[in-house]
Amino acid sequence: MELDFEHCYRAVDSRDPRFDGCFYTAVRTTGIYCRPSCPAVTPKRENVTFYVSAAAAQRGGFRACRRCRPDAAPGSPEWDTRADTVGRAMRLIGDGVVDREGVPGLAARLGYTERHLNRMLTTELGAGPLALARAQRAQTARILVETTRLGLADIAFAAGFGSVRQFNDTMLEVYARSPSQMREKQSASDRGEAGVVSLRLAYRPPLHAGSLLEFFAGRTLPGVDEVVDGAYRRGLVLPHGNAEVVLTPGERWVHATLRLGDVRDLAPAVARCRRLFDLDADPVAVDGLLGADPALGAAIAAEPGVRVPRAVDGFEMAVRAVVGQQVSVAGARTTLGRMIRAVGGGSPALGEPTPIPQTTATGQLTGFPAASAIAALPDSAFGMPAARRATIRALAEAVADGKLDLDPGADRAETVARLTELPGIGPWTAGYVTMRAIGDPDVFLPTDLAARRGAEAVGLPGTAKALATHAERWRPWRSYALIRLWRAA
Structure with missing residues (x-):
């Protein structure tokens, strides 16, 4: 590029x-x-x-x-929103796929040969997948060196390096300091307890944190997530174990405290937290375009920087969307809570959390149950009409079997097509999932009742057809316009 x-x-x-x-x-x-x-x-x-x-x-x-720490800058909004192969590859690399599956695994997920993928990334980014993953490993290692009590050898392997020598050489090359020199500047009191990592997640201002916390607070699930004292706290299911995170919005950063069951999960945990709060967005570009519409201008001036509340688990978001069809938010929370309680207490295959170090006073939170666990539930655990129960079973089976990819690196068009092939899933549900789980910035749901009510509240037409026509002027940020309409409703 x-x-x-x-x-x-x-x-x-x-x-x-x-x-x-x-x-x-x-x-x-x-x-x-x-x-x-x-x-x-x-x-x-x-x-x-x-x-x-x-x-x-x-x-x-x-x-x-060493002064501005460029590796801690927000991610590029281009790679966060682009739906092409390079954008998908960047999101998967950020989630640690190269460290876990190597370049062959990344190429296989994207449907290209390793050689062609390397050529595409080098042309666009000036570096291939191995170099991009190496840069991420160095950043992960620096965070672990400066914020944890882990031994340096343990950090080397936790960050994804193949050997301690490779770790030392890379850190010296990237930061002009060896890991031991970096740690010399950190007192023992600066480093937290075992398994706990505290860091700051940068974003491009402005950030309307209140809209995010308000959205999540209305949809929390017992044992999965909660909003307490201006912070969002939730459980995570990560590649090597479970974790908890507390995200507290600040003036220039979102402060994150992670309790990791396995420190190898730091990079994917950070990537998912950034996605959750939409921290790599460019709010100036979004608000600039939407604010040019007189119907939205006043709301944007009053609340700049409203983000799209996204997700850490694509399957969880899809289940939430299906359960929420034609029921209130409160009703959906009740139904989902019943399903989660039905899963609890099973074997690891049914979603039992792996232990994590010393939890906070409000109690341990675990991530949403696995697709295989939901698929194995008896009919009595769902508490919903038979048709919707069949939809959730079909969804869970498709995800568990690998037929449906709901990760942020998934192909958006293919995901929509596969979702709508499932019984009981139409355009609204598919669009909602691609917006929140896969991060499509240009989703609009003109048939959504809250969107139409919000449109009427700001003086726009309330019919689906007329609203869809008007929304064309909001491309490519219609997902953000949809959040604005929901707030107006």
């Missing part, structure tokens, strides 16, 4: 934080790379090279700036 030099240099010269994560500034005279908002003196034009990814900058021989 080509970067416009003048556009990038102006962003660096003005230290514009909106471009953090969109590109990286490498300075040849110092050998370091920075985020655009780095507070250091603006480098001379003739000494600067711009890269589209941190991995490309590292591949070019540059190390990360």
Whole structure:
């Protein structure tokens, strides 16, 4: 992907934080790379090279700036929203697929050969999947070195490195410090208890945190998630075990406290938390387009930075969508709670959580039950009409068998097609799932009752056809417009 030099240099010269994560500034005279908002003196034009990814900058021989920590910048909104192969690959790499399955596993998920995938990523990002995964490993390792009491050898393997030597060499190359030197600056009191990692998740301001917490608070499930004292707390089911996270929105960061059953899950846990709060969005671009519509302008001026509440578990979101068909939010919570209680107490295959270190005072939270666990429930556990029960069973079986992919790297069009092939799933449910589970930024549900009520509240037509026509002007951010209408309702 080509970067416009003048556009990038102006962003660096003005230290514009909106471009953090969109590109990286490498300075040849110092050998370091920075985020655009780095507070250091603006480098001379003739000494600067711009890269589209941190991995490309590292591949070019540059190390990360210790002052602005470019590896902790928000992710690029382009890779978060794009539906093409490169966008899907970036989301899967962020979720740790290369560390768990290697490049062959990533290529197989995307339906390409390893060679062709490497060519596509290198053309777009200046680095192939191994280099991109290596950059992520280095960031994960730095977080573990600075915030945990783990031994350095344990950190090496937890972060995904193949050996301690590879770990030491990479950290020295990327940060110009060895792991032991990085830890020397951290006192024992700076590092938390075993299995607990505290970090800050950066975002592009503004962030309307209240809308996120309000949305989640109305849909919490006992034992899965809760909103307490201005923070969102939930259980996670991760590749190597279960975890809990507490997300507390702040002025410049969302503070995250993770209790991990296995520290190898740090990278996917961070990626899923970022998705959950839609932290890689570009709210200025979204609000700029939507705010040009007089019907939405006042709401956007009053509440800038409203995000799409997303999901950490695609299957959970799909079940929530099916259960919520034609019932109230409160009614859906009751039905879902009954299903979760029916699963509890079974074997690991039925969703029993793996132990995690010392839980908080409000009690341990676990993630949503696995698809296989829901599929195995007796009819009496569902508490819903037979047709809807059959839909959930079909959905659970399709996910458990691998016939339906609801991960963020899934092909959106294919996911919609496979969802609507299942009995009882129509366009509304499929659209809701792709918006919240897969992160499609351009979903609109004109038949949704709350959306039509919200449209009428802001002076727009309340009929599905007329509303769908009007919503065309909101592309490619119709998902965000839908959230605005729901708030107006």
